[in-house]
Amino acid sequence: MAMSVVTTQPGTALLAPGVKTEMWTSGTCDxxxxxxxxxxxxxxxxxxxxxxxxxxxxxxxxxxxxxxxxxxxxxxxxxxxxxxxxxxxxxxxxxxxxxxxxxxxxxxxxxxxxxxxxxxxxxRSPTHINITPTAPPGIVQVTLHPSQPTYTLQATPMAGLYPPMAT
Structure with a gap:
């Protein structure tokens, strides 16, 4: 029986330590x-x-x-x-x-x-957190930096974390 070693999990992309993925946030003459x-x-x-x-x-x-x-x-x-x-x-x-x-x-x-x-x-600017009003409840969009993409997160409520609100 031949054994194979999995070196990369399906669906994951590994970047080498020296790979540069960012761009300057402004041009030289800006x-x-x-x-x-x-x-x-x-x-x-x-x-x-x-x-x-x-x-x-x-x-x-x-x-x-x-x-x-x-x-x-x-x-x-x-x-x-x-x-x-x-x-x-x-x-x-x-x-x-x-x-x-x-x-x-x-x-x-x-x-x-x-x-x-x-x-x-x-x-060093603060992280921008945008909550889209048209998005379903529990969806939060986070932008870590203006030059980076916006990430969409699904917020899940934690049951029992807060006492019920009085009506």
Whole structure:
């Protein structure tokens, strides 16, 4: 009798750990979507960079190393900007590559930092819960993030959890 080993259950899809499934929540040049971030990036880029770095759990002084790492001249490729952008992209499984990150931080550094700030702000926004009035009772639609699909859930009442209401 031949034995076969089931490696994947029917109906389940497994993603490899390195597969990137998300997209950036805003484009590189979408500064008008968040004018406060755009203004901060334009008028005080050091402040924006320290906020993004802190938002990623790194030292707020880390982005300042981009300016001192090249000696009297700024570096051709800002290493800290590249590392933080790659970290953010990997953490949130955003599609892209290190080459894309390198081009962005080298050619359009300010826009890149503004995009990273908008991404952190969007990822930290509260979960949106939409209850559709036309849906049958007990159906709840949940959107975890604006860039993700809406999930429809069937709510089941838990009997005996609450005392009966007086009429």
């Amino acid at each position: 500064c008008c979507e968040d004018m406060s971030t755009c203004c901060l990036g334009l008028w005080c880029p050091c402040c924006l960079r320290t906020q993004v770095s802190s938002g990623l759990g790194e030292s707020h002084c880390l982005p300042l190393l981009d300016w001192i790492s090249g000696g009297p001249y700024p570096p051709l490729i800002p290493p800290i900007s590249l590392a933080l952008r790659s970290t953010l992209r990997e953490r949130y499984r955003i599609q892209g590559s290190i080459a894309d990150d390198c081009c962005m931080v080298t050619c359009c550094s300010s826009c890149s930092w503004c995009q990273m700030a908008r991404e952190l702000k969007a990822r």
